[in-house]
Amino acid sequence: FQTLLLCSQCGMGMKMFAISYNVGFMMDFLNPDSVSTYSTHFKIKSSGIAVNCMLATIIACAMALLNNLFPYVQNTAFSAMSASAKDSAGDMGGLLKVAVRYYSGSGPSIVIEAASKKSRDLRAQLDGLSGAIGGAYFEGFDIGVRGTIRKLTEKQSGLLNTLHDRLKAILIALATEDFAESHNLIMDGIAEPCEKLAESVDALLVATTEAMADGELDGSEKANLRLLIADAKQAVTELSEEFDTVRKTFDS
DSSP states (O other): OOHHHSSSSSOOOHHHHHHHHHHHHHHHHHHHTTOOOOOTOOOOOTTTTHHHHHHHHHHHHHHHHHHHHHHOOSSHHHHHHHHHHHHHHHHHHHHHHHHHHHHHSSSSOOHHHHHHHHHHHHEEEHHHHHHHHHHHHHHTTTTTHHHHHHHHHHHHHHHHHHHHHHHHHHHHHTOOOOOOOHHHHHHHHHHHHHHHHHHHHHHHHHHHHHHHGSOOOOOOHHHHHHHHHHHHHHHHHHHHHHHHHHHHHHOO
């Protein structure tokens, strides 16, 4: 039995359990001091230890089969929608920061190819988000707070799609950038404000997506969003001022 089992193509787990049961039963059966009950003379005893073990194994195998035969919900469109929205917002902000760092460099690199690949992945992720938003409607028909969350996520999805289209255009332009002397001269003056603005936008985008996850905004969330909006506006102002300063120097 053990030779056939070891030579078979069954899984390692089955081999381990089958051999352990076989060896254990043989050792106990041959032990003259054993008080265990076994089926003898080709008669099966319901109280036999081997019979009970076999019944338990059959029940376990049947439960494993039923678990695979009967469908059950492993994931819902609503949960997939919420998770995808958060991931998309984080990826969008991260991709923006990568684009800014690349453009702040002194020459082309393979980073732009990685960013373009990430942009295509993000496009597929946003397409999946749209499908999850549509499917989430039929899970609750927009009744109660789930409907509020779905509609907010739908609005956020539209924003993310618009941002992706614009960011994709930026990446196309970055891929053809020659990093001439004029480019380096301007970026030396505005690289830091650009990075600060990218950080502010990323933080605002992620915070907005997380705040809508429960369908309502409490006082602390509102205060935090107002602060992040003010930070983003301030970053835009600082970048505009620095660019104007560098531009005037460049023109002279």
